[in-house]
Structures are given as C-alpha cells and as structure tokens.
Amino acid sequence: MPPWFVVSERRHDMKIAVCIKQVPTREWQPRLNDAKTWIREQDTAFEMNEPDAYALEEALRLREKHSGEVVVCSAGPARVQQVLREALARGADRALHVEDTTLAAADAAVTADALAAAMADEKFDLVLTGLQSDDQGHAQTGVILAERLGIPHSTIVMDVQIESGALRIKRELEGGWFQWIAMPLPALLTIQSGINQLRYATLKGIMAAKKKEIKKVAMPPGLKPAQEIVALALPTRSKQTRLIEGGPAQAAQELVTRLREEARAL
Amino acid sequence: MILVIAEQRDGVLNRASWEAVAAAQSLSGGMPITIAVPGASTAALAQQLAKADVAEVLAVEHASLGVYTPDGFTMAVQALIASAAPAFVVLAHTYQARDFAPMLAARMRATLVTDVIAIAGTGTGATFSRPMFQGKLVATVRPGSSSPCIVTFQIGSFRADAVRMGGSAKVTPVKASIDEAAIRQKPEPPFQEAKQAVDLGQAERIVAVGRGIKSQDHLPLVQKLAGAMGAEVAASRPICDNGWLPMERQVGSSGQTVAPKLYVALGISGAIQHLVGMKGSRTIVAINKDRDAPIFEVADYGIVGDLFEIVPALITELEKK
Numbered sequence: 001m002p003p004w005f006v007v008s009e010r011r012h013d014m015k016i017a018v019c020i021k022q023v024p025t026r027e028w029q030p031r032l033n034d035a036k037t038w039i040r041e042q043d044t045a046f047e048m049n050e051p052d053a054y055a056l057e058e059a060l061r062l063r064e065k066h067s068g069e070v071v072v073c074s075a076g077p078a079r080v081q082q083v084l085r086e087a088l089a090r091g092a093d094r095a096l097h098v099e100d101t102t103l104a105a106a107d108a109a110v111t112a113d114a115l116a117a118a119m120a121d122e123k124f125d126l127v128l129t130g131l132q133s134d135d136q137g138h139a140q141t142g143v144i145l146a147e148r149l150g151i152p153h154s155t156i157v158m159d160v161q162i163e164s165g166a167l168r169i170k171r172e173l174e175g176g177w178f179q180w181i182a183m184p185l186p187a188l189l190t191i192q193s194g195i196n197q198l199r200y201a202t203l204k205g206i207m208a209a210k211k212k213e214i215k216k217v218a219m220p221p222g223l224k225p226a227q228e229i230v231a232l233a234l235p236t237r238s239k240q241t242r243l244i245e246g247g248p249a250q251a252a253q254e255l256v257t258r259l260r261e262e263a264r265a266l
Numbered sequence: 267m268i269l270v271i272a273e274q275r276d277g278v279l280n281r282a283s284w285e286a287v288a289a290a291q292s293l294s295g296g297m298p299i300t301i302a303v304p305g306a307s308t309a310a311l312a313q314q315l316a317k318a319d320v321a322e323v324l325a326v327e328h329a330s331l332g333v334y335t336p337d338g339f340t341m342a343v344q345a346l347i348a349s350a351a352p353a354f355v356v357l358a359h360t361y362q363a364r365d366f367a368p369m370l371a372a373r374m375r376a377t378l379v380t381d382v383i384a385i386a387g388t389g390t391g392a393t394f395s396r397p398m399f400q401g402k403l404v405a406t407v408r409p410g411s412s413s414p415c416i417v418t419f420q421i422g423s424f425r426a427d428a429v430r431m432g433g434s435a436k437v438t439p440v441k442a443s444i445d446e447a448a449i450r451q452k453p454e455p456p457f458q459e460a461k462q463a464v465d466l467g468q469a470e471r472i473v474a475v476g477r478g479i480k481s482q483d484h485l486p487l488v489q490k491l492a493g494a495m496g497a498e499v500a501a502s503r504p505i506c507d508n509g510w511l512p513m514e515r516q517v518g519s520s521g522q523t524v525a526p527k528l529y530v531a532l533g534i535s536g537a538i539q540h541l542v543g544m545k546g547s548r549t550i551v552a553i554n555k556d557r558d559a560p561i562f563e564v565a566d567y568g569i570v571g572d573l574f575e576i577v578p579a580l581i582t583e584l585e586k587k
Binding site for chain 2 (some may be wrong): 184203244255
C-alpha cells in the first residue's frame, strides 16, 4: 500500500485525476504522412477521446458527491491544450500537460511513463482514464499507469461507488455480463463509454476555464517505445462490396432485387 | 518458445483461446509451443488442449485462480514466463486479457502488441498488423527488443478450426506461484443485468442502427423497415448507451454476437467492437453517408448516401407487390 494512503483517508474530499487524450474527430478522413508511418496532422481536426470524456464526467460527478478536486492530465504536443481547456470548461479544477512533440505518435508505454512522471507526486486518490483511445487503440495506457503508480486497477468500468473510503466498481464482462469488484484506494479505473450522460461546457464554464491553471511538465528523458509503427495503410477489403449507385428510389429497387434474387436473403 | 495463455470460466474454455493457439502455430516458425491454462482446477481442460499440435500443456492451478483477478493472473503468468523464458506470449484479445496483459507487460518491462489481426513473417522477425484510428487504418507494428513480446489477437482474426491437431502434447500440472495477500481486487460473482428477452442470435434477419440515426425520434423509421423485412431491430453500442434501445438489443463485443441470413447496418460506422459481433452474417448490407466507413469492408452490398432518404425508399420498394 503506498505511503500516502493513510494521509488521503484522513481527508474528507477526493483528489481525482482524469487522463485525457486528443484524437482525430470521428468525421476525419485518413490522410497519411509522406513516410506512411503516421497521419498528416496538419490536415487533421482533433477532439477529446470519447471514452476519456466519460471518465471526466464520472470524475465531476464523484467530486459533486464527495467534494474535492478534479485534475485533468494529458501527454501530448502543444495542440492538446485545446482538450485540456475544454475539460476545464466542463468543470475540472486544473490541468497537467506533459508537453513534447514526440508524444503525438507515442505508444502506450511511453505515454503511461510520461503521465506517471507528472502524476506521481500529486498522490491522487483515484485516477480515471477512458478504456482506450480512438487513435492507436492499444487499451494499455491506463493499466500501465496504474502499475507505474503502484496502485490497483480495474478496466471497462460501468459504475463507481465510494463509501467511507471503500471503492466498489461494476466491471463489464463480455456478452452482457457484469461483475462488482471491491478494491482499496488509491486506484485506477478505465471507464467504458456510456457509463453516464455527458455534460457540455456552459458559457460560464468557458469563461471560468480561462483563469484555471494548465501546468506544463517536461517529458522525462530516456523513455523508450515498446513498439514501432513501420507502416500505416488503408485496410484491404476482405470482401468484394457491391456499391449500389443511383438516387434513393433506384438504389432501393436494385438492393431489394439483389437481396431477393442474388443473395436470397429476403 | 511460445507460451499461449488459454482462458476458461467455470471449466469451459473460451473459444477464442483456440484461435490464439492457431495464431501461435502461424507465428511459431519451428519454435515449440506451450499452452498454459490457469484456474482452480484445469487438468481436464489441459487434456482438451493437448489434442492440438503443441509441445506441452500446463494445467496451472491455484485456489485463488478460480476467480479471475488481474493481480492473481499477473503473478501466475509472470512466474510462468520467468521459468520458461518464452520469446512470445500469446493471448486472445478478450476483456480478461485487456485487464491483465498490460499490467504483466508493465511489470516485466516487456512489449505488448494488442488487437492483432495478422502476422507477417515468423518467429522473432515477425511484424504484426493491428487496426488503428477506429479501423480506418491498419498499422504494421514491429515489437521492440524487450523480451518477452506479448501479443493479443483480435477475436475472429484466426480460426479456431484452423488449429493443427494430432499432437501428443504432454500435460504437466503446475502449482501456480501466487502471494494471495497481494491480490488487491475482491470480485463478486458475475451477473446479467436483465434476462435477455430477445435472442438476436436466433433472428433470421436483423436491421441494426447506429449513430447515423441521430435521434430517438427516428427509430420508428427503422422499426418500419425491420417490419417490412421480417427482421429484428438491433443497435450499435452508442444507441443503447443513450437508452434509445434496451441493452439486450446491442450487437458487438459487449453485447450479442449474431450471424443471421441478412444483416442491414444503418448509419453504423463499423467500429471493431461492433464488427466482431456481426461479421459472420451471411449477407451484410451497409447504408452510410461516409464512403470510407469501416462497415463497408465487411459489407456485401453498400449504399453510400443519406439513410433518411434511402430507408423510406426501401420500405416503399419492399411493400410493393
């Protein structure tokens, strides 16, 4: 059990961290860099990684219930300030930004190590992340971070309950099954999309966010990636898709005919 | 050597574990393969796995492995790795593997490549393909030199029936090395939220709806199309998260897996979590405004366009005599 645990239990409020990644928007059409090893960032619009937005919302709800502080943390290039500012506008209290241009395409091991270096001294009671990022999608960063911080974790979490310092969470299993798990605080949870209903920033929140602190932290030296992207490409189709053209009525007619006569599916 | 970690619950093997064995055989390039099956009592399962063409199967047993915890499983597998020194550790990319494999990798400073869909080359020179950017792109990834390299394979990317059988693997019981006091998670028994009133797995046809429907108010349009096709209505995860349709209608890794005669995907982009639940369908139709949506990769028929124009036209067409 980490040494700060006793200290944190004496307090009546919770210090919660939320790790947020900035990823290309859902509407983004993939464009590759010249080396075809990463995306063309200059053509890309970015937004808050969706599961991380649910993690932030869960943290804000826990703060409303238990009082305390929500600190948003991101490891990325200068552009990620946009999502940190947005999180502050939704209600987070302050932000930590591990800034380095190389973090844009960093793997989970480097991202987790960079976050761990910035977060270790903060001694958070609870750390929340989204269950995976919508860009590289390793689904590793949160769990590696827990190990680096020396705290227990659970993943794919759909409910968080804290009563008198005891944490009990609902974990999603496959095929519609769930499970409650208890564990000591401090802990790290990776949050599943849909755990709550998201709030959006109010004008008042946006104004207040301008005065909130985003603390920049240098990336620790010597972080080594665990893996390297040697090529990025559009996926090859496993099936020959027949694209049906024409106006709605014409396309509908052709599709129904093909489903009846060719596929015999109707 | 390659160490495969098989997954079981209540004495039943996860089918995806056979897929992991097939992936390991494809990766091996002559390296011997050992399968380990952790649990409270796994000797019978080890006998089943020993029918595969592998060198050895380890029944890794400990009372505290009867119920899965990330701490317990990490300790057990870490001890196996320490004694066997595998070049690769292979698992299926299940929710359980997602929960403990990163902890194992972090603790051992090993490489972890997740959600792999294809292997190029064999042995330590291999590279791995994995989806990125929600399946819009596929990355070829070269693992770093830190050993072992842990790899999780996306469910369905290797076929369970492709496992080479006919081996005469020896089965070895192993007492797992676990410090029970170091297990921090205390799990309760798994449960289902509600009795599944709809068994989508039995439906002949399914009309499924995704984010493209935009509002709950548009669901009657989808229901009307389903009625005209003799289909059940299903949905991708965001629709059920919003409460627009009950969770029991959800298709995908966290919902039901279906393989109907006809699957019509309306405004579903095709995130992998959805695709794994439906790509076995016999005929797949995708209707989506985004020409590059990954759903078109698995579709037999596609219409690029506005579903609010195409669905009414389809209903009209189906209702014609």
